[in-house]
Amino acid sequence: MSTAEDVIVEPGTARKYHTGSWRSKKPVVDKEKCINCLFCWMFCPDNSIIVEGGEMKGIKYTHCKGCGICSRQCPKDAITMVEEGEE
Amino acid sequence: MPVRLTEGHRLCAGCAEPIVAKQVLLATDKPVVVANATGCFEVSTSGFPQSAWEVPWIHTAFATTAxxxxxxxxxYVSLKRKGKISEDIRFVAFGGDGATYDIGLQALSGAIERGHRFMYVCLNNEAYMNTGIQRSGATQRGASTTTCPSGTCIPGKKEIPKDLTKIIAAHKLPYAAQASPHNWKDLIAKAAKGFEANGPSFLNIITPCPRGWRYDGANTIEMAKLAVETGMWPLYEYENGKWTLTGETKRIAEGKMERRPLADWLKAQGRFKHLLAPEWKDVVDDIQNNLDASWDELLRLTKL
Amino acid sequence: MKRLAMNGDQAVALSWKQIDPDVVSSYPITPQTIIVETFAEYVANGEVGTEYICSESEHSSMSMCIGASAAGARSATATASAGLAYMWEMLYIAASMRLPVVMTVANRALSGPINIHCDHSDAMGARDSGWIQIYAENVQEAYDNSIMSFRIAEDMGVRLPVMNCLDGFIVTHAIESMEPLDDDAVKKFVGDFKPIHPLLDVKSPHSFGPFDMPEYYFEHKYAQQKAMENALDVVRKVSDEYAQISGRKYDLLECYRCEDAEYVALSIGSTAGTMKQVVDDLRAEGHKVGSIKLRLFRPFPFQDVAKVLDGRKGVAVLDRALSFGAAGPLFADVCSAMFGNSSSSPAFNYIYGLGGRDVGVEDLKKVYFDMEDGTAKAVNYLGVKL
Known part of the structure; x- marks a missing residue:
């Protein structure tokens, strides 16, 4: 029955779809300025802020669509949007 | 907390919907089952054979989420009573404003009246965005959409939106609230109350849409904040019959913060741009009058 | 089990009581209402463990059955006419999700004009929705079909929703003598509900009803068609098993005095009962006639139909519904069955009984007389006042 009905058997498979290719601008983090408030994580629509052990470790460029919300919401201006390919 | 809605969904860059959903789903550590109305959120998170959902999820139709x-x-009630399942599960439904204010309102009203224990979350972006920005019962007065475009004779939507949160509260359910993703602490606290309410609960959440509102997607959270700070989207709760202001709305009401002018809201979005022309000043005045009246009414309710 | 006197709606409700579904959703509509009322009494008196939900519309009622079934619960509901029409959108979704929801349909004319009486326009209109459709001749069959419906729907080779159709008022409200099975026999026959990847299995999350683009949609529809084809054998198998516990043997269609019949008439529902009297009367007068009752309309048993109709001097198809601008929906399928199997029996369509227009033995004799004297037209309107 697996794919015989319109039911998706495997969860979270959307990860296989790399929305990073949609991006025209790219967020670049300056970890010197980052205070790990994780606002970027809270407001990222695409689960593309990498957090390990409570620390912001970078951006998952495979899926980041480059919306710029993280950059706009960063209280320390630690994330800059640069033209894709110009960093 | 494991991720419940993954990356790889196909919502627009800067869409507020997955932000709201993340915050809502952070509010419980219990297993959840999600129902989703037809719309952007459903289409973009479930294209067969890929799903962005890590929790059980069901979409049936547009009007039927509740x-x-x-x-x-x-x-769940039946199988639990029969001893066939043991987990303590929470149920949440997501629908846009078209699904909630318009086509699915009867189903929602019925579900709340019957008293099912579930939380309904309206991802309110104030128009039918999935079909390309058509007016809904939630669209604001004066907003230009593709079915109420601003023309030389008619300046966008002629009618004020219905006050759905109060319509829902009139069902005398255990919990209803308005929230905004910019104030995530407030939103998560409300979602937590909704999940634990002993009966149906309802969250109406302002969910900015860069395409439909016509602003730069980087400003999504700013736009939600502006909605609250101008009083266009007051934050409040209706809990067991009692009305309470929260967040910035509470601070404004207490005089600890200025309510920002309506013009800030209108200027920030392309959908209202036409209203800045002098010939439509009466429309802006009308919006202002409605805003003031709604604000006063809300303050009265919270003082009762 | 001793015989009881009850109407068709009560018989269906009794079958539900014996099956004890996990979830029943209800919404009142004549002539189905007695089912959900009777069942509500069972609930109120603690005779079932069912979660009984009173919906605010049929559209929601079907949506709740879909949600409940996907969640892992055996689910049932009942409707009629406008209620079925209001469910339209959701019928297709239940079938597409391959959910074994069972719904009794008390066949009633569709509005407009509004009319509460029997015809088959409601269920016939839903023929393409992907639901199996079984039609009952009388109260006993309404009960028996209701029980078999759950087994057919839940068969692992089928997993499709089933409509258990009975004629409004004629079967739903007529009190007849019928013989129910013992509660234990019904429970054993139906067995435990075996859900497939239920939503409530939170450790194994599945997404039900995803967005389906051209790359997959066609395959999903094809899978539904294959399941429908499988249902033909499953209906036979379930009917055979049911015969063993009930002594009542059903088939996809049943022939009455057809062996040497030159002229036959095919019908569904309660009219098939009346036809037996017509045939007996005419046989007594020397006419070589027979009648056929089609029990299963979807999937349509093309081979069986073609086989019994082959070699006749005339075949009449009685439709209690009308596809405006064409003819009766049953006629279209019967012709298709005969043409596809190179049967050249002349076929005539009789539209009858719309909106509950009474059709008696004398009216139905005309169908055979027309064929015998060559006055039958391609499409005939039996009993219409012109």
């Missing part, structure tokens, strides 16, 4: 989750919850 009814579908009613059925799921009834199955």
């Amino acid at each position: 009814a579908t989750i009613s059925g799921v919850e009834s199955a």
Whole structure:
């Protein structure tokens, strides 16, 4: 029955779809300025802020669509949007 | 907390919907089952054979989200009573404003009246965005959409939106609230109350849409904040019959913060741009009058 | 089990009581209402463990059955006419999700004009929705079909929703003598509900009803068609098993005095009962006639139909519904069955009984007389006042 009905058997498979290719601008983090408030994580629509052990470790460029919300919401201006390919 | 809605969904860059959903789903550590109305959120998170959902999820149709989750919850009640399942599960339904204010309102009203234990979350972006920005019962007065475009004779939507949160509160359910993703602490606290309410609960959440509102997607959170700070989207709760202001709305009401002018809201979005022309000043005045009246009414309710 | 006197709606409700579904959703509509009322009494008196939900519309009622079934619950509901029409959108979704929801349909004319009486326009209109459709001749069959419906729907080779159709008022409200099975026999026959990847299995999350683009949609529809084809054998198998516990043997269609019949008439529902009297009367007068009752309309048993109709001098198809601008929906399928199997029996369509227009033995004799004297037209309107 697996794919015989319109039911998706495997969860979270959307990860296989790399929305990073949609991006025209790219967020670049300056970890010197980052205070790990994780606002970027809270407001990222695409689960593309990498957090390990409570620390912001970078951006998952495979899926980041480059919306710029993280950059706009960063209280320390630690994330800059640069033209894709110009960093 | 494991991720419940993954990356790789196909919502627009800067869409507020997955932000709201993340915050809502952070509010419980219990297993959840999600029902979803037809719309951007459903289409973009479920393209067969890929799903962005890590939790059980069901979409049936546009009008049916509240009814579908009613059925799921009834199955849960039945199977639990028969000893066939043991987990303590929470049920949440997501629908846009078209699905909630318009086509699915009857199903939602029925589900709340029947008292199913579930939380309904309206991802309110104030128009039918999935079909390309058509007016809904939630669209604001004066907003230009593709079915109420601003023309030389008619400046966008002629009518004020219905006050759905109060319509829902009139069902005298345990919990209803308005929230905004910019104030995530407030939103998560409300979602937590909704999840634990002993009966149906309702969250109406302002969910900015860069395409439909016509602003730069980087400003999504700013736009939600502006909605609250101008009083266009007050934050409040209706809990067991009592009305309470929260967040910035509470601070404004207490005089600890200025309510920002309506013009800030109108200027920030392309959908209102036409209203800045002098010939439509009466429309802006009308919006202002409605805003003031709604604000006063809300303050009265919270003082009762 | 001793015989009881009850109407068709009560018989269906009794079958539900014996099956004890996990979830029943209800919404009142004549002539189905007695089912959900009777069942509500069972609930109120603690005779079932069902979660009984009173919906605010049929559209929601079907949506709740879909949600409940996807969640892992055996689910049932009942409707009629406008209620079925209001469910339209959701019928297709239940079938597409391959959910074994069972719904009794008390066949009633569709509005407009509004009319509460029997015809088959409601269920016939839903023929393409992907639901199996079984039609009952009388109260006993309404009960028996209701029980078999759950087994057919839940068969692992089928997993499709089933409509258990009975004629409004004629079967739903007529009190007849019928013989129910013992509660234990019904429970054993139906067995435990075996859900497939239920939503409530939170450790194994599945997404039900995803967005389906051209790359997959066609395959999903094809899978539904294959399941429908499987249902033909499953209906036979379930009917055979049911015969063993009930002594009542059903088939996809049943022939009455057809062996040497030159002229036959095919019908569904309660009219098939009346036809037996017509045939007996005419046989007594020397006419070589027979009648056929089609029990299963979807999937349509093309081979069986073609086989019994082959070699006749005339075949009449009685439709209690009308596809405006064409003819009766049953006629279209019967012709298709005969043409596809190179049967050249002349076929005539009789539209009858719309909106509950009474059709008696004398009216139905005309169908055979027309064929015998060559006055039958391609499409005939039996009993219409012109």
